[in-house]
Amino acid sequence: MTARIVVGTRDSKLALWQANFVARRVRERHPHLEVVLKYIVSTGDKLPDVPLDKIGGEGVFTSELEKQLLSGEIDLAVHSLKDLPNELPPGLAFGAITERADARDALISPRYRTLDKLPCGARVGVSSLRRKAQLLACRPDLTIADLRGNIDARLTKLASQNLDAIVLAVAGLHRLGLEEHITEIFPMDVFLPAAGQGALAIETRRDNEALLNALSFLHHEETAWAVAAERTFMRELEEEHQVPAGVWARIEANALVLDAVILSRDGRTRLRDTVGGAPEAAERMAETLARRMLAAGGRDIFAGVNGGDRNKKAVHG
Numbered sequence: 001m002t003a004r005i006v007v008g009t010r011d012s013k014l015a016l017w018q019a020n021f022v023a024r025r026v027r028e029r030h031p032h033l034e035v036v037l038k039y040i041v042s043t044g045d046k047l048p049d050v051p052l053d054k055i056g057g058e059g060v061f062t063s064e065l066e067k068q069l070l071s072g073e074i075d076l077a078v079h080s081l082k083d084l085p086n087e088l089p090p091g092l093a094f095g096a097i098t099e100r101a102d103a104r105d106a107l108i109s110p111r112y113r114t115l116d117k118l119p120c121g122a123r124v125g126v127s128s129l130r131r132k133a134q135l136l137a138c139r140p141d142l143t144i145a146d147l148r149g150n151i152d153a154r155l156t157k158l159a160s161q162n163l164d165a166i167v168l169a170v171a172g173l174h175r176l177g178l179e180e181h182i183t184e185i186f187p188m189d190v191f192l193p194a195a196g197q198g199a200l201a202i203e204t205r206r207d208n209e210a211l212l213n214a215l216s217f218l219h220h221e222e223t224a225w226a227v228a229a230e231r232t233f234m235r236e237l238e239e240e241h242q243v244p245a246g247v248w249a250r251i252e253a254n255a256l257v258l259d260a261v262i263l264s265r266d267g268r269t270r271l272r273d274t275v276g277g278a279p280e281a282a283e284r285m286a287e288t289l290a291r292r293m294l295a296a297g298g299r300d301i302f303a304g305v306n307g308g309d310r311n312k313k314a315v316h317g
Helices: 013-029 062-069 129-138 151-160 170-175 210-216 221-236 277-304
Strands: 002-010 034-039 075-079 093-097 106-108 123-126 143-146 167-168 200-205 245-252 255-263 270-277
Touching: 002 013, 013 034, 013 075, 013 151, 013 170, 013 200, 013 210, 062 075, 062 093, 062 200, 075 255, 093 210, 093 221, 106 170, 123 129, 123 151, 129 143, 129 245, 129 255, 151 167, 151 270, 167 170, 200 210, 221 245, 221 255, 221 277, 255 277, 270 277
Parallel strands: 002 034, 002 075, 123 143, 123 167
Antiparallel strands: 075 200, 093 200, 106 167, 245 255, 255 270
């Protein structure tokens, strides 16, 4: 490993916070290393007003960084793990997955404060099918508006686009010191996050063993088990493409518990299930849960078949 490490990052405030957090920790641990940042513009940043599902969804914030990793222009990239596709490109690997911050989503509504107090037909800005479907599952009367941009831009659009509320990740708001904007945090039994939400992924080349070893001190094993389960669950749904689904895994009493929900795009049909077991079996459990839910009606939901109860829940022992 050379004495100089180039860290690739997007130039949003949140991406820079994340990259600087990792760079600072590496400098503290390895003071002999020079750590510098390189700013890279992603596809998602180039098209800030186009809905994510219209420009491909997965990889729109990460593919340019991964290309520069593979070409050797940068040595590592720091991502919000939820932005990464469920399969890494050949030749790349996780150097570390950091300890997870709060994985929940939050409502920001200065006038109405909570979801249940929003008036009928209220306009709520969101950036993903997952958030849209879960909002509509709770409040089918809402009007959902596509909301893109970094956190500051979305907070500005809350007023400029005449929105009654927006939904953002708690972790990002806390990292930027913007938690005072939060008016309600959604409980996990109502609103499940994206796979990996709240965790940072440090991505590098698989063959760079020296750098992988140097980054290992940042790796948090319990978080890694949890997000491996979440990403495996979503990978099992990939053939459905751009599916509204949420997933959350955590360690409880030395066991890994995985909750998941899949929904129709309009939120009218909802299927939720859970599984638990040994953390070392995280990926196998996630595969089992995904296949079970697809067989229990998930494929029909994704195909737009509105059969069964509006809040149908799969029950297994």
